[in-house]
Amino acid sequence: MQNSENQQALSRILDMSRMISIALIFLHFYYYCYAAFADWQLVSAFSDKVLTNIEKAGLFAYFNKSKFIALGFLLISLIGVKGKKTENLRPRKGAIILMWGLAGYFLPIVIFSLGFVSTLAVCCYIAFVSIGFSLVLSGGTLLSRVIYQKLNGGDIFNKENETFPQEQRLLTNEYSVNLPARFRLKDKVHGSWINIINPFRGTLVCGSPGSGKSYFVIRHIISQHISKGFCAFIYDFKFDDLSLIAYNCWLENQSSYAVAPKFYTINFDDLNKSHRCNPLDAASMFDITDAGESARTILLGLNREWIRKQGDFFVESPINFLTAVIWFLRRYNDGEFCTLPHVIELMQLDYEKLFTILRTEKQIEVLINPFITAYLNDAMEQLEGQIASAKIALARLSSPQLYYVLSGNDFSLDINNPKEPKIVCVGNNPQKIQIYGAVLSLYVNRLVKIVNKKGKIKSSLVFDEFPTIYLSGIDSLIATARSNKVATTLGIQDFSQLRKDYGKEQADVIVNITGNIISGQVTGDTARQLSERFGKIMQDRTSLSINRTDTSISKSKQLDLAIPASKIAGLSSGEFVGMMADNPDQKIDLKTFHCEIINDHKAIQSQQDKYRPIPQVREINESIVTANFLQIKEEVQLLADSEIEKILADPARRHLMVRKKAK
Known part of the structure; x- marks a missing residue:
């Protein structure tokens, strides 16, 4: 128990152990260097009698026995040493001093083994052993002052503490x-x-x-x-x-x-x-909502800032107008010209022709009436804001290469059709x-x-x-x-x-x-x-408190982020x-x-x-692509002209013609 009486008792025991080790070293010197002590007149009948009794106990059975016993008592005394802890002190310094001390403590036996028995040799022996004993004491004391508890064990980034068990099983199924x-x-x-x-x-x-x-x-x-x-x-x-x-x-x-x-x-x-x-293939467009979704995708893809403005008048208006154009082509001749290139070219017609043609399709009448009204009321600034933004954006897609790819039907997009599965790769x-x-x-x-x-x-x-x-x-x-x-x-x-x-x-x-x-x-x-999504794990925490004579170490566990944001960033x-x-x-x-x-x-x-390159599909030259581009333009123009002619030839439909009244 950590009370004052026990602490005092422990201190006395340690002091006594150290005094016993010193006494044993002195007896070692007195026994093996007796001739020198006799010359110095430091012997007596009483001490001789005591030494004889100790010898009979076997303390001096061989030369280093007494020194080993003395060293043992010294080490016992060092176990309870509580020197002032030093945070920057390393064990290496104490170990080096301890090694030099042990060398000085045991190696001087060479002096006697070489036959030197003079008074000078005895003095050198006693001096070396004493110095070695002192260095052992000093080195042991230094080691007692080292703080052996290493916070995170040198893992300054806390990597090991932030590890956690993970799935080591191989789990498979037909989809995994x-x-x-x-x-x-x-x-x-x-x-x-x-x-x-x-x-x-x-x-x-x-x-x-x-x-x-x-x-x-x-x-x-x-x-x-x-x-x-x-x-x-x-x-x-x-x-x-x-x-x-x-x-x-x-x-x-x-x-x-x-x-x-x-x-x-x-x-x-x-x-x-x-x-x-052809992504606008008529076979895959079943109602006008499909046309609406396609129109929204095209325009928001061309104007990415519109994504955050959905619902605004000048965003929804061009989407509605493009929806009307797509659905008109879907309904015209059972979708014969329902492709994105035809949609782009049809939108480039002048307003009178375009509105007249679109009015022939009843399903889109609700969509185009606001635009026709604006045109007839000469609200051109509003109309241009509604339609021109779509026309300008789509005009960026008017290229022979895009028209060629978008106007064909090599395959349909039903890739997971059980009768005709596909693997389709589209490149940007x-x-x-x-x-x-x-x-x-x-x-x-x-x-x-x-x-x-x-x-x-x-x-x-x-x-x-x-x-x-x-x-x-x-x-x-x-x-x-x-x-x-x-x-x-x-x-x-x-x-x-x-x-x-x-x-x-x-x-x-x-x-x-x-x-x-x-x-x-x-x-x-x-x-x-x-990091927040991955949750927390139980981690070890260690704190160290150093005072004048002791070190206080406390350990605890607490929940902390399993994978901190800084670790994900690194x-x-x-x-x-x-x-x-x-x-x-x-x-x-x-x-x-x-x-x-x-x-x-x-x-x-x-x-x-060993990969094989993707093979060529067909041999294409510029003339084929250009001819397809011009053909689409011609088809749209013929469509417009034929529809206008049909309207003019039918008195019941002439009211569909859109013309501004002369001022």
């Missing part, structure tokens, strides 16, 4: 994606698995450029899904990085499908390697994001509406650099597509990037509704939000944190992870060296 990894738990490295066992709950892959999103995660999602018989739609931001992987995986795994899928690519830069597809160009992004957004919007239906085969939608396209209703896709076996993978760089392009509310919904999240290095608010390439969703029949208790994904770099490189 499994990524091998390794993680650190305290001071040991363990193997683990990132098990995306339910990809239909959505997967969000985020990380700054160079963090390894595509190389460590997305490429494996594509290859493993294709190997398990998924049809796929891949938005390849930097064509053909992901498309090449998908194409070669498709070549190797066609036997995994009940019906072998076909492979298609959309590439506006190299038309020789691009198929043609980082240099032409704003133009291509709007068109690709239309493809994605139409495809999502088609694939998110019951009775289809499992499909995987992979969007690399997702914020570069606009997909309205992505939150409802993730929320409802699970039952339709549609797995959605979104690749982004940062939550702030998503908020910039989609608006705060919709971006927050996308982030929060996603079941699986895998994140590489991110910073700022993204890192803080992820992740290396290939190192990821995240949280996985599970299934009712496949529970994952350890959902959170912080690990390094293991890629066999040599095997991947060897595989890439």
Whole structure:
């Protein structure tokens, strides 16, 4: 017990042990250097008699026995020493002094072994041993002042304390994606698995450029899904990085499908390697709401700032007008000219012709009446604000290359059709994001509406650099597509990037509704939000208090963030944190992870060296593309002229003609 009486008793015992060790050393000197003491006349009959009795007890059975016993008592006395603790004192200094002391304590025996027995030799022996004894005492005292408790054991960044157990089981099913990894738990490295066992709950892959999103995660999602018989739609931001992987995986795994899928690519830069597809295909547009969604996707894709202004008069007006034009072409001759190029060219007609033609379709009368009224009332400034913004934006899409791809029908967008599955890769160009992004957004919007239906085969939608396209209703896709076996993978760089392009509310919904999240290095608010999402773990805490004579150490446990934001901001390439969703029949208790994904770099490189390039679809030259461009313009002009002629030839329809009254 730590009371004053016990402390005093312990102090007396230690002092007595030290005095016994000193007395034994003195007896050692007196016995082995007796001749010198006799010359110095420091002997007596009484001391001789006492020494004889001690000798009979065996204390001097061999030369160093008495010294060993003395050293033992000295060490006992040092056990209870409580010198003033010094925070900067290291054990090395005390150990060195102790070693020199032991050398001085035992090595002087050489003096006698060499035959030196003179008075000078005895004095040297006694001096060396005494100095050695003093150094042992001094070194031991210094060691007692060292603070041996190292806070966090030298782990100044608290890395080991922030480790936690992770899932080490390989959990597979017919839909899963499994990524091998390794993680650190305290001071040991363990193997683990990132098990995306339910990809239909959505997967969000985020990380700054160079963090390894595509190389460590997305490429494996594509290859493993294709190997398990998924049809796929891949938005390849930097064509053909992901498309090449998908194409070669498709070549190797066609036997995994009940019906072998076909492979298609959309590439506006190299038309020789691009198929043609009409996203406004009449067969997939069942009512005017489909036209409305397509119009909204196109215009918001071309004017990204409109996303945050939805509901404003000058945003909704051009969307309504474009909806009317699309639905008119859908109804005209059963959708013969229902393509985006025809929509663009039709909108470029002068107002009188355009309004007259549109009035022939009763289903869009409500949409176009406000524009016709504004025109007839000569409210041209308002009309231009409503329509010209759409015409100017769509005019940016007027190019022969885009017209060629958008006006053909090599394939339809029903990629998960059990009778005709497909793997479709669409490529963007980082240099032409704003133009291509709007068109690709239309493809994605139409495809999502088609694939998110019951009775289809499992499909995987992979969007690399997702914020570069606009997909309205992505939150409802993730929320409802699970039952339709549609797995959605979104690749982004940062939550702030998503908020910039989609608006705060919709971006927050996308982030929060996603079941699986895998994140590489991110910073700022993204890192803080992820850190809070991953929760807290029980961590050890140690505090050290030093006073004049003692050291007080207290240890405790408290809940703290499992993966702090600063750690997420400092992740290396290939190192990821995240949280996985599970299934009712496949529970994952350890959902959170912080690990390094293991890629066999040599095997991947060897595989890439054997990749076959995406083949050429057809031989295209500039004259073919230009002829298609001019043909579309001519078809729209013929459509307009024929409709005007029909109206003028029919007295019952002449009232549909739109003309301003002469002033």
